[in-house]
Amino acid sequence: MVRLDAGPTLVVHLHGGCAPPPGRVRVGARLDKSGQGVLVAFPMDEVSNMADDRQLRDMTCDPKFRKVLVTDGKSEVAQAVVRAVINAGADLVWVGYAEPWKRSSGFAALEALAPVTLVPLDLTDSRSVKQMAAEIGGKVDILINTAEVHRTQGIASRNGVDTARAEMDINYFGLLRLGQEFGPVMRSRGADGQSSATAWVNLLSIYALSNFPAHGTFSASKAAAFSLSQCLRAEMRPSGVRVINVFPGPIDDEWNQTLPPPKLSPAALAKAVVKALADGIEDVYPGDVAEEWLARWQESPKTLERELSV
Amino acid sequence: MAASTLISLAAELASGRIRVVDLTQTLSPEFPQIALPPEFGQCLPFRVEEISRYDERGPAWYWNNFSCGEHTGTHFDAPIHWVSGRDLPNNATDTIPVQQLVGAACVIDCSREASADADFLLTTDHVRRWETEHGKIPPRAWVLMRTDWSKRTDPVAYQNYDETGQHTPGPAADVVRFLIEERDVVGFGSEAIGTDAGQGHHLRPPYPCHYYMHGAGRYGLQCLTNLDLLPPTGAVIFCAPLKIMNGSGSPIRALALVPA
Numbered sequence: 317m318v319r320l321d322a323g324p325t326l327v328v329h330l331h332g333g334c335a336p337p338p339g340r341v342r343v344g345a346r347l348d349k350s351g352q353g354v355l356v357a358f359p360m361d362e363v364s365n366m367a368d369d370r371q372l373r374d375m376t377c378d379p380k381f382r383k384v385l386v387t388d389g390k391s392e393v394a395q396a397v398v399r400a401v402i403n404a405g406a407d408l409v410w411v412g413y414a415e416p417w418k419r420s421s422g423f424a425a426l427e428a429l430a431p432v433t434l435v436p437l438d439l440t441d442s443r444s445v446k447q448m449a450a451e452i453g454g455k456v457d458i459l460i461n462t463a464e465v466h467r468t469q470g471i472a473s474r475n476g477v478d479t480a481r482a483e484m485d486i487n488y489f490g491l492l493r494l495g496q497e498f499g500p501v502m503r504s505r506g507a508d509g510q511s512s513a514t515a516w517v518n519l520l521s522i523y524a525l526s527n528f529p530a531h532g533t534f535s536a537s538k539a540a541a542f543s544l545s546q547c548l549r550a551e552m553r554p555s556g557v558r559v560i561n562v563f564p565g566p567i568d569d570e571w572n573q574t575l576p577p578p579k580l581s582p583a584a585l586a587k588a589v590v591k592a593l594a595d596g597i598e599d600v601y602p603g604d605v606a607e608e609w610l611a612r613w614q615e616s617p618k619t620l621e622r623e624l625s626v
Numbered sequence: 627m628a629a630s631t632l633i634s635l636a637a638e639l640a641s642g643r644i645r646v647v648d649l650t651q652t653l654s655p656e657f658p659q660i661a662l663p664p665e666f667g668q669c670l671p672f673r674v675e676e677i678s679r680y681d682e683r684g685p686a687w688y689w690n691n692f693s694c695g696e697h698t699g700t701h702f703d704a705p706i707h708w709v710s711g712r713d714l715p716n717n718a719t720d721t722i723p724v725q726q727l728v729g730a731a732c733v734i735d736c737s738r739e740a741s742a743d744a745d746f747l748l749t750t751d752h753v754r755r756w757e758t759e760h761g762k763i764p765p766r767a768w769v770l771m772r773t774d775w776s777k778r779t780d781p782v783a784y785q786n787y788d789e790t791g792q793h794t795p796g797p798a799a800d801v802v803r804f805l806i807e808e809r810d811v812v813g814f815g816s817e818a819i820g821t822d823a824g825q826g827h828h829l830r831p832p833y834p835c836h837y838y839m840h841g842a843g844r845y846g847l848q849c850l851t852n853l854d855l856l857p858p859t860g861a862v863i864f865c866a867p868l869k870i871m872n873g874s875g876s877p878i879r880a881l882a883l884v885p886a
Contacts (some may be wrong), residue, residue, distance in 0.1 A: 415658070417787055418661060440671070440673060441673060442657055442674075478667050478668065479667070577645070
């Protein structure tokens with residue numbers, strides 16, 4: 317029982333590092349394994365290996381000691397995510413790559429990182445996804461889907477559907493293929509002792525909430541992925557595997573070159589991903605732009621729609 | 627005469643004295659597709675999705691949907707593929723005279739040169755030297771450039787990109803004109819991912835094999851394999867594209883008849 321300074325007395329989860337009663341504690345909110353909001357009492361001061369508390373580890377998805385799959389390592393964002401989860405203590409990081417003949421800056425350097433194993437994985441190819449799920453699916457504790465196609469067009473600015481289809485094929489169908497192959501095996505390992513499957517992270521976009529017409533087809537593919545991620549979350553929830561959606565604003569990468577700042581750096585995005593895992597948060601809006609647009613969207617979706625379209 | 631030729635051909639095939647050689651790469655998701663700079667539209671790679679496999683989706687049958695581009699895998703290039711051939715009559719996969727899709731093949735072995743130099747360009751001099759040994763290329767023949775490139779089973783080695791782009795062998799500009807204007811070939815075939823060399827965009831004109839061949843109503847074959855099983859002369863190839871309406875090309879099952 318914890319009595320808040322504000323008055324009420326509550327039943328809360330107690331962190332193992334709390335001083336024996338009648339000591340003071342800090343109370344914070346977390347999601348428990350079933351996705352319900354709960355209160356946790358933490359020790360007043362940081363104690364060593366705070367995140368290793370068994371209850372807390374169950375509620376959060378800290379990458380420490382865990383095995384992580386980053387689905388596509390060729391983007392700057394993915395490379396930052398790989399480094400961030402390694403810094404956070406991940407045991408092993410599988411990094412997927414498609415179309416091995418295409419070079420990408422920074423990708424080769426990943427191989428030099430001790431926890432990294434590069435694995436062929438092409439989200440447009442059902443056989444490839446099935447194959448990789450068969451090989452490592454039973455070991456993946458955290459899946460971080462960084463695979464993305466981003467082109468900068470609306471409806472009238474480009475003829476045909478080929479690039480829009482390529483966006484959907486990775487951003488939407490890629491998630492569906494991953495969900496069909498990795499979802500069931502991760503779900504089966506939601507309570508697999510100390511090293512259970514714990515989280516699935518989707519790199520979405522703030523444009524999933526409201527269309528940015530200059531990147532209109534990309535926005536649509538992210539909206540589709542967002543919707544599917546809610547289905548995935550519902551299907552994963554009974555197992556305790558948390559689905560974390562990340563909704564960044566414009567990222568500072570080559571497909572956003574023509575957008576003015578502020579743009580989110582890949583490193584900042586990676587940091588937000590690790591923080592979301594460590595805190596066990598379901599929806600993350602990293603950066604000022606994402607936060608501001610989220611606020612407007614919450615206030616009035618029509619206002620954000622209008623502002624994004626001028 | 628012609629009838630008896632066909633009857634004896636059938637007999638030779640049945641007896642195995644004439645062999646059928648498959649010149650086709652397997653259509654698989656792993657086989658690389660041509661990759662253009664990302665600002666251009668892209669050719670789809672080969673992809674396959676199961677419809678059913680003796681399961682609840684279809685209990686007694688197995689079948690797939692597949693998707694690919696007109697220029698995926700071992701494929702045929704029609705004249706309409708290139709801007710230089712866009713206004714020619716009968717220039718698309720559905721209108722090409724089928725008589726031209728079966729014919730004699732002259733196989734020019736460049737495997738030694740290509741293994742020494744991935745950017746090897748076939749020249750007129752090279753072809754003339756080949757002719758002193760094997761005779762003049764007859765009219766309406768296919769010229770196939772054997773490089774053994776198809777033996778590069780690793781997609782990275784097959785594509786062979788570095789920071790300056792793709793490095794695969796192909797014809798120089800002069801030999802393409804020579805083959806069309808002085809030898810009246812029906813088309814040109816290669817083992818690499820294009821009929822033109824990987825660095826063919828630096829030639830004059832850019833992509834000379836596409837530019838001249840298709841501009842003259844001739845055809846291209848690429849991603850061929852097993853050319854090392856063909857004699858320099860004496861083989862007959864079959865390379866019909868799918869009858870795609872107004873198609874620029876198509877994956878093919880390329881076959882050759884060779885004396886055993």
